[in-house]
Amino acid sequence: MTIEELRKIAETERAAQAKCPHKVCVCIAAGCLSSGADQVRDALKREVAESGMQSDVLVKGVGCMGLCSAGPLVEVRTEFDNSAQLFAGVTAEEAPELIRGLDTGSVPLKPCPTDVPFFERQQKIVLENSGRIDPERIEDYIAADGYAALVTAITEMTPQEVIDQMVRSGLRGRGGAGYPTGLKWSTVAKTGEQEKYVICNADEGDPGAFMDRAVLESDPHRVLEGMAIAAYAVGAQKGFIYVRAEYPLAVKHLRTAIKQAERLGLLGSNICGTRFSFQADIRLGAGAFVCGEETALIASIEGRRGTPRPRPPYPAEEGLWDCPTLINNVETFANVAPIVRNGAAWFAAIGTEKSKGTKVFALAGRVENTGLIEVPMGITLREIIQEIGGGIPEGKQYKAVQTGGPSGGCIPEQHLDSPVDYESLARIGSIMGSGGMIVMDETSCMVDVAKYFMEFCMSESCGKCVPCRAGTQQMHGLLEKIAAGEATPADLALLEELCELVRGTSLCGLGQSAPNPVVTTLKYFRKEYEDHIAGKPCPTCHTAPRCDTGAHEEVVR
Amino acid sequence: MQTYPGPPPLPSDDKRWKIVEATARRHGREPHALIETLHTVQETFGYLDETALRFVAASLRTPLSRVYGAATFYHFFTLKPKGKHTCVVCTGTACYIKGAPALLAAMEKRHGIKPGETTPDGELSLLTARCLGSCGLAPAVVMDSAVMGKIGPDEMLGRIDKGLGQ
Numbered sequence: 001m002t003i004e005e006l007r008k009i010a011e012t013e014r015a016a017q018a019k020c021p022h023k024v025c026v027c028i029a030a031g032c033l034s035s036g037a038d039q040v041r042d043a044l045k046r047e048v049a050e051s052g053m054q055s056d057v058l059v060k061g062v063g064c065m066g067l068c069s070a071g072p073l074v075e076v077r078t079e080f081d082n083s084a085q086l087f088a089g090v091t092a093e094e095a096p097e098l099i100r101g102l103d104t105g106s107v108p109l110k111p112c113p114t115d116v117p118f119f120e121r122q123q124k125i126v127l128e129n130s131g132r133i134d135p136e137r138i139e140d141y142i143a144a145d146g147y148a149a150l151v152t153a154i155t156e157m158t159p160q161e162v163i164d165q166m167v168r169s170g171l172r173g174r175g176g177a178g179y180p181t182g183l184k185w186s187t188v189a190k191t192g193e194q195e196k197y198v199i200c201n202a203d204e205g206d207p208g209a210f211m212d213r214a215v216l217e218s219d220p221h222r223v224l225e226g227m228a229i230a231a232y233a234v235g236a237q238k239g240f241i242y243v244r245a246e247y248p249l250a251v252k253h254l255r256t257a258i259k260q261a262e263r264l265g266l267l268g269s270n271i272c273g274t275r276f277s278f279q280a281d282i283r284l285g286a287g288a289f290v291c292g293e294e295t296a297l298i299a300s301i302e303g304r305r306g307t308p309r310p311r312p313p314y315p316a317e318e319g320l321w322d323c324p325t326l327i328n329n330v331e332t333f334a335n336v337a338p339i340v341r342n343g344a345a346w347f348a349a350i351g352t353e354k355s356k357g358t359k360v361f362a363l364a365g366r367v368e369n370t371g372l373i374e375v376p377m378g379i380t381l382r383e384i385i386q387e388i389g390g391g392i393p394e395g396k397q398y399k400a401v402q403t404g405g406p407s408g409g410c411i412p413e414q415h416l417d418s419p420v421d422y423e424s425l426a427r428i429g430s431i432m433g434s435g436g437m438i439v440m441d442e443t444s445c446m447v448d449v450a451k452y453f454m455e456f457c458m459s460e461s462c463g464k465c466v467p468c469r470a471g472t473q474q475m476h477g478l479l480e481k482i483a484a485g486e487a488t489p490a491d492l493a494l495l496e497e498l499c500e501l502v503r504g505t506s507l508c509g510l511g512q513s514a515p516n517p518v519v520t521t522l523k524y525f526r527k528e529y530e531d532h533i534a535g536k537p538c539p540t541c542h543t544a545p546r547c548d549t550g551a552h553e554e555v556v557r
Numbered sequence: 558m559q560t561y562p563g564p565p566p567l568p569s570d571d572k573r574w575k576i577v578e579a580t581a582r583r584h585g586r587e588p589h590a591l592i593e594t595l596h597t598v599q600e601t602f603g604y605l606d607e608t609a610l611r612f613v614a615a616s617l618r619t620p621l622s623r624v625y626g627a628a629t630f631y632h633f634f635t636l637k638p639k640g641k642h643t644c645v646v647c648t649g650t651a652c653y654i655k656g657a658p659a660l661l662a663a664m665e666k667r668h669g670i671k672p673g674e675t676t677p678d679g680e681l682s683l684l685t686a687r688c689l690g691s692c693g694l695a696p697a698v699v700m701d702s703a704v705m706g707k708i709g710p711d712e713m714l715g716r717i718d719k720g721l722g723q
Contacts, residue, residue: 031693034704068693069707207649210690245596245633247690284596286631289687303591304623305630364651364692371693402650438650438692452653456687462630 001265001272003151006142009264013143020058022102023077026090027131028061029217030210030249031068031371036092037061040072043095057102060140063218065131067118068371074098075131076107088112117387118369123350125358126334127374130218135253138260141221147266149340150225154232154276157340162233163189166336168344170356175201175292175329176404176433177509178355178422184326187316188234191324196236198227198278199320199327201297202243202250205289206405207456209436211360212330214372216243216250219334220257224280226333228267229340231278234326238279242297245284254282289406289460293508294319294327296462307464308508329434331360351377355421365402365438368393375420382416385439396441400524404433406453406460407513409520410446429520431513446525447532450518451479457514468511471502475518487533496522565615568608573601577609581616588619591627595634604635632687640675640682642720644700649688651695656709660696661685663710668717680721 017023026032026041044059065073070088076098077084087109090098094109101107124130133140141147153162167182188196200223204212216223227239243251258280261267269277283301290296291306298320300306319325335357339347351357355377361384364370368390375384381401385391392398400410409430411418418424422432440449458472478495481487499515499522506512522529532538564586567574580597584590594617598609605628614621628634646664648657661672664683668676675682691697694706698713700720705713 030689030691030704031706034691034694034697034706068691071694204690205687207653207688208651208692209688210692213690246686246688284593285633286592286596286627287633287687288631300592301589303587303589303593303617303619303627305626362692364695365654370651370695405650436650436692438654440654444654449654452650460687 001151003148003155006147006151009139010143010145013139017058017143018079020056021079022057023079024057024059024098024102025062025065025075025077025131026059027063027065027071027073027075029064029214030247031064032071032073033249035071035089037072039092040074040090040095043092044074044099047096047099051099051103053099053103057099060134061136062132063130063135064127064214064372066122066127066372067112067369069369070112070371073112073131076102078102084114085111086114118373118390121379121383121388122374123358123376124374125338125347125350126215126222126331126360127218127372128338129222130214130372133219135218135220136256138221138257138264141219145341146221146337147225147261149337150228150232150266151272153229153340154274155272159189159233159235162229162340165339165344166233169339169347170344170351170354171332171335171339171347172355172422173329174331174335174359174434176407176431178432181328181332184316184328185230185233187314188236188324188326191317193235195321195323196234197320197323197325198231198234198236198239199297199301199325200227200239200241200330200333201292201294201327202241202247202330203285203292203297204244204247204330204434205292205460206407206434206436208362208364208402208438209405209434210362211372211435213247213250214362215330215334215360216247217253220250220253221261222337223254223330223333224257224261224267226328226336227280228271228278229336230326230328230333232276234324236326237277238281240281240283240301240320242283242285242291242301245286251282251284258282288462289456290462290508290510293510296508297327298325305462307462308510310507331435352419352421354423359420359432359435361435361437363389363437363439366392366396366441366443367439377421378419380417380419381411384420384437385416389439392439392441396443398439399442399444400440400446400449400521402430402438402440402449402517403436404431404513404516405436406456407431407509407516408433408436409516410440410449410524411520412524414524429516429523431516445483445538446521446528447479447483447538450521451476451483453517454479454514457510461510461514465505465507465511467502467505468507468514471498471506471511472514474498475502475515479518482529482532485532485535489533492529492533565612568612574612576601577612578616581613586617588617588623591617591619591624592631595624595628595631599634604638606636637675641680642701642717643682643684644698644717644720645684645686645689646672647689647691647695647697647699648685649690649692649695651692652688652697655695657696659710660698660708660713663714667714681717
């Protein structure tokens with residue numbers, strides 16, 4: 001494969017697509033799929049075949065379009081006037097009307113407005129192909145400039161030049177901690193010539209986060225391309241994608257993508273006739289949150305129980321089978337190809353001084369528009385929730401937004417104008433995290449939320465170190481007591497003391513960050529804790545003294 | 558040079574063991590294929606019993622303790638057979654905020670089962686998921702691989718009855 005051959009594939013595919021005046025894209029990512037998108041797609045295809053319009057209308061299944069709450073989504077693109085219309089909540093019964101409408105130029109369905117902040121405030125890099133290309137066809141990805149970055153990198157650049165680009169771009173790890181990607185790559189590259197590995201961390205365990213899932217389902221080749229470029233830069237020959245078994249569609253698309261890329265010689269031995277070889281393999285997770293931690297993830301790939309080990313040595317020096325290993329998150333790898341293609345300066349111009357580029361968030365909870373969004377770093381939380389998210393439904397009051405999952409914190413109203421970047425979020429007690437963003441309104445009791453996350457950390461603790469294993473258990477017990485209205489002020493003091501202890505002495509990130517939801521809710525909503533202890537009615541459910549979400553739900557209904 | 562014993566005999570004539578055997582062979586019977594092989598067992602048999610664990614240990618030349626350790630460590634693996642139908646209620650944050658506890662309460666009230674339990678007639682198992690990644694559709698429930706989004710307790714129970722053929 002040479003760059004000319006790649007361009008030829010792209011041109012052939014583009015020409016084939018341009019022949020078709022109408023393109024009907026049906027979102028078949030998990031969200032829309034569960035509201036029957038596959039039936040819609042089949043009905044559309046059937047109608048096209050029955051009315052003999054195959055040469056005029058191309059129906060294809062594409063990845064996530066973002067507005068998951070309004071699925072199934074169908075986008076109609078018309079070639080000659082370059083217009084696009086988005087239809088929400090399409091049913092299989094409406095398919096014939098839609099296809100017939102294309103012929104006459106007026107589709108009888110009401111289009112979903114796309115000039116609203118939800119679409120206009122977003123800036124797409126990672127999700128640029130999501131909802132546009134068919135994730136199961138490599139030609140479609142190549143037609144969207146796919147694999148051009150890989151071919152350019154291995155035929156025209158030295159590994160050091162690739163790393164320099166990463167460093168200059170300012171890309172930071174999208175898994176949550178924000179470690180500079182270029183620095184990580186150069187650490188692995190500096191270990192000299194020996195067996196090395198590249199691992200893609202797709203063990204998206206945070207409850208309330210589905211960014212990596214969407215990227216893998218909608219644009220799997222982008223991740224493979226990023227991994228291959230990384231392997232070239234650091235000198236690895238083999239890579240693993242550690243993906244959750246709970247994401248069968250993502251696994252299926254990845255498997256297809258690997259096969260297709262191998263067939264075209266974009267993965268495998270002697271890629272593009274060079275000495276560079278790279279083999280990618282999938283490893284399935286088995287439902288352990290702690291496996292998102294890099295050393296636990298490595299243990300799991302080695303076929304052992306996923307328990308972390310102390311660092312250093314860091315995986316960059318001693319990782320998988322004690323070989324230097326580069327571990328990056330799905331979204332980090334998804335940023336690599338655009339950076340190589342468009343240059344480091346282009347990427348560095350987006351975002352804030354210390355946090356470059358964009359971030360994908362899974363916006364969920366009590367907000368009007370739930371779904372997947374990609375925004376430039378530095379946007380404020382208020383803009384995300386009020387403008388993109390469309391505010392809180394049913395006229396309820398905003399209470400908090402939770403970022404970073406069980407390791408993050410709850411951010412109250414007064415910090416809504418804080419920009420979204422690694423440092424600002426850390427300053428107000430939360431973290432960027434992998435991108436889960438859950439909005440809560442006045443019906444959510446903060447003690448209950450803290451209890452929920454503590455229960456999560458308690459049962460996901462791997463049990464290797466005592467502070468995490470026993471500490472989370474004790475903290476959960478105290479939170480239960482508080483929620484039940486049976487606690488004393490001394491219990492609250494003990495809870496605070498335990499927060500410090502568990503944070504300071506746990507072995508890995510799971511334990512070190514487990515107290516965060518408690519710490520932030522105590523900081524911003526202390527009164528709710530004190531009211532529960534004083535036996536006052538819970539400000540949320542008014543069903544004192546016993547307070548649990550089951551009760552909340554009944555009151556809300 | 559160290560010599561290894563050959564692969565163990567299949568536990569029975571059941572053809573499914575050949576699928577398990579193929580996974581072990583594909584990974585060169587290396588111990589690191591443990592989780593992949595356990596996935597295959599669970600996919601083909603539905604759960605991991607003692608025979609399966611012993612067979613996997615022997616085929617991968619791994620101590621049984623390590624096989625049992627991994628099988629019990631990971632939530633995805635189950636050592637007990639599931640019911641004929643399974644209902645998975647997502648308890649991720651978004652689903653929790655939007656009413657997953659009420660769904661679980663309804664299940665307990667109607668079918669008398671808690672998460673992880675199966676009805677006495679072996680028809681229905683109730684499971685919870687940490688997060689299905691369908692947060693945009695919270696609360697989400699999966700009945701026999703069909704995802705139901707934005708669902709309330711009554712609608713859920715109705716759909717489950719339909720799934721059970723009642």
